[in-house]
Amino acid sequence: MTRSTFKADEMALAAVFVVPILVIMGGLVFYPLAVSTVDSFYRVDPMRPDTPFVGFANYARLLTDSSVQASWFNTLSYVAFAVVLETVGGLGAALLLNRIRHGRRWLLAVTVLPWCLPPVVNAIVWMWIFNPSYGLLNKVLIGLGLIAHNKVWFNDQATALFLISLVHVWRMMPLTAVILLAALQSIPGDLYEAARLDGAGPVKCFRLVTLPLIAGGLAIALSQSTVFAFNLFDEAWILAGSSLDTRSVIIQVYLTAFQSMRLSSGMALSILAMIGSLVVSLIYVLKVYRETRFD
Amino acid sequence: MMTRLVSSLLGRLGLLLAVALLLVWSLGPVYWSFVTSITPPLDLFGDPSFWPKHPTLQHYAKLFGATSLSQGNAVQSVWPQFSAALLNSIITATGATIVTVVVAAAGAYAFVRLRFPGRDICFYLVVATLAIPAYTVMIPLYRLMISLHLIDTYAGIVLIYVSAFLPLALWLMRSVYQAMPISLEEAAWLDGAGRVYTLVFIVLPLAAPGLIASAILTFLNAWGQFMVPLVFSPTLATKPLTVLLPEFVTRNYVDYGLMNAAGIFAIVPPVLIVLFLNRYLVSGLMAGATK
Helix, strand or coil: CCHHHCCHHHHHHHHHHHHHHHHHHHHHHHHHHHHHHHHCCECCCCCCCCCCECCCHHHHHHHHCHHHHHHHHHHHHHHHHHHHHHHHHHHHHHHHHHHCCCCHHHHHHHHHHHHHCCHHHHHHHHHHHCCCCCCHHHHHHHHCCCCCCCCCHHHCHHHHHHHHHHHHHHHHHHHHHHHHHHHHHCCCHHHHHHHHHCCCCHHHHHHHHHHHHCHHHHHHHHHHHHHHHHCCCHHHHHHHCCCCCCCCHHHHHHHHHHHCCCHHHHHHHHHHHHHHHHHHHHHHHHHHHHHHHHC | CHHHHHHHHHHHHHHHHHHHHHHHHHHHHHHHHHHHHCCCHHHHHCCCCCCCCCCCCHHHHHHHCCEEEECCEEEECCHHHHHHHHHHHHHHHHHHHHHHHHHHHHHHHHHHHCCCCCHHHHHHHHHHHHHCCHHHHHHHHHHHHHHCCCCCCHHHHHHHHHHHHHHHHHHHHHHHHHCCCCHHHHHHHHCCCCHHHHHHHHHHHHCHHHHHHHHHHHHHHHHHCCHHHHHHCCCCCCCCHHHHHHHHHHHCCCCHHHHHHHHHHHCHHHHHHHHHHHHHHHHHHHHHHHC
């Protein structure tokens, strides 16, 4: 298309419609992103004079900082718990929803509900369930005879990480279920017919027909779960505050920047976290695409 | 014959069990929060029951009351804070929704139907920001907002929400317009209707489901935001419910009845959306996540 084919009135209207978007996104996303990137190489600290160029010093300090290392460990634990539970649970829910004929719309609405609620409220609701003295979890487990007396769940790091992940999974699993349900519904029914005629049982049908055909949806669901778990903040902050046992990388960014006011250090960590979440989700997408290409 | 009957019965039973499990998992915590919110304080420390023996509205009365009793002592009412935060939540989430949907409806139309230089690059640049987490831009944004005097203002919060939720709305609306036949618009143009007239009176009514889906997703995202207002809404001038609720924990002793009552309030809008608009919500989620 050559420049002369653009009509003046069309361009004017397009300018009216698109310029606000460019101003908002440019000013509030691209400009701050550029500042974040550049300033992470300087020392920006309101408590100290000047902003000298420090190269990779901010990044180097992050690698040796023990709180930062702890927060990476916690975030990776969240990602591992969340991705596994959301994928297994979401796939189960999607297969179930796909089989239901009557009332599917309402079961789907109920399934999606946790995703719609404010994460803070979810965390508060679960905090009461996890309460060591009066919480439902202890009472139910004692009632079932699984534990003998009340447990203080957040005293143990592994349990705390798991329970915070569980609250996150409660909220995010619906998204996985919806994505996988959309993928399941796009599979033509006669493929199952053909597989069954060839003598394939339900398990074989699932492995040979369902799984390859929902691989694309699975890749999207996996990368969504990963990115959201990577960015986990609300649940951990409400349930355990700044505790080092459960502090995620994003909480560490928040504490560094907005409580210690070490701005450039916070920006450097936020850039690393962004790169981390992008790389991890990219790996899934590439891996799933490569594996499905051979099928 | 018998075995087939048994296995089909077993299958049906398994299906029912799975449905029950999904219902309990999704609704159980919400139901438990509701039960807590209508249980008298002292009963909260007793054995859990499916329905409280003496249901009470006293936790809600505490939210709305001018003064309230807590463990026998009169304490300051939370209503001034609670009502201010509720109003702030409504204003910021509604404002962000309106601005986002209007800007996305116009912008996506331009990206689909109008021809101008740099069209695709602009679109993909905007959508690519979906991959940039909010916290990566938050620190410079904080300083920017201070210099613009937009900290703790509705305008500032709404602008940040729009910048965060616009890409998804644009993505949705573009796919809606792309699925529409252009012949309708061409017929209108032949009748002498202008571009804007066609967009407002012919295209937008047809795009209503997409507009509703974008509005719902934006509203829910804005309503549930926590980290952005935690930084940008330091006082009750704009502080939303999501930031106020956790403060109930730390300031007084932890009043779970009150917290759950306030939480039930905060989930009313999302629950209404799920009840009445679930069709649009699900289609929006599917389109937003899979295209």
